Amino acid sequence: MKRRVAGSDLNKDTVKDVRKRWKRCVDNPIPHTCVCSAAALPLKKNQVDLLIMSFPWFTSWKFADSKTNQSMDNCESLKSFLNLSLDIYKEVFRVLKPGKFVANILGNTYQKGRYYPITLKLPQVIEEAGLEIHYQFWNLRCPAHSITFPWVRSAIDTKINKADKGIGWDVHEDIIIARKAVR
Numbered sequence: 001m002k003r004r005v006a007g008s009d010l011n012k013d014t015v016k017d018v019r020k021r022w023k024r025c026v027d028n029p030i031p032h033t034c035v036c037s038a039a040a041l042p043l044k045k046n047q048v049d050l051l052i053m054s055f056p057w058f059t060s061w062k063f064a065d066s067k068t069n070q071s072m073d074n075c076e077s078l079k080s081f082l083n084l085s086l087d088i089y090k091e092v093f094r095v096l097k098p099g100k101f102v103a104n105i106l107g108n109t110y111q112k113g114r115y116y117p118i119t120l121k122l123p124q125v126i127e128e129a130g131l132e133i134h135y136q137f138w139n140l141r142c143p144a145h146s147i148t149f150p151w152v153r154s155a156i157d158t159k160i161n162k163a164d165k166g167i168g169w170d171v172h173e174d175i176i177i178a179r180k181a182v183r
Contacts, residue, residue, distance in 0.1 A: 005031035008041065039087040043095045051092055054105040055085075078116055082125055089129030089178075096180040101134065107173040119174040131178040138174055 012035045
């Protein structure tokens with residue numbers, strides 16, 4: 001499709017794995033990939049047409065043992081998670097071309113008996129960064145027939161007793177699409 005693609009992650013093993021999989025599965029040159037924080041992208045201002053993100057959900061799971069303090073899954077409070085999210089979305093605003101889009105896959109979580117409604121809080125962060133919410137939709141992340149069983153990558157919390165006698169976990173994620181306004 002003649003598109004230029006780039007990718008980044010904080011985990012060097014993830015970046016290495018993406019390069020290997022791309023080489024094995026795609027008949028095109030490997031795109032630029034780097035180890036870096038989404039809060040400091042190695043891109044020029046107003047350069048990107050579409051940015052797709054899925055940063056780790058607050059307190060959900062660990063992606064690797066070798067994380068820096070910048071990692072989303074090292075945030076010790078919802079406030080620190082939202083502050084880092086704001087830094088990331090400010091960077092997204094900087095690199096997006098006017099009128100172009102960012103999509104992020106997000107999920108809510110339970111931890112230690114407490115519910116964290118990330119998908120309700122992040123739209124405010126996105127707007128604070130200067131972006132406009134374009135669309136937000138709900139996406140079932142597991143087959144409906146498996147809802148009686150906890151999904152192992154979900155934010156499982158055995159201290160939550162739900163009405164259906166299940167444990168605290170989310171079976172969906174939200175996809176939030178925002179855009180940089182044309183001024």
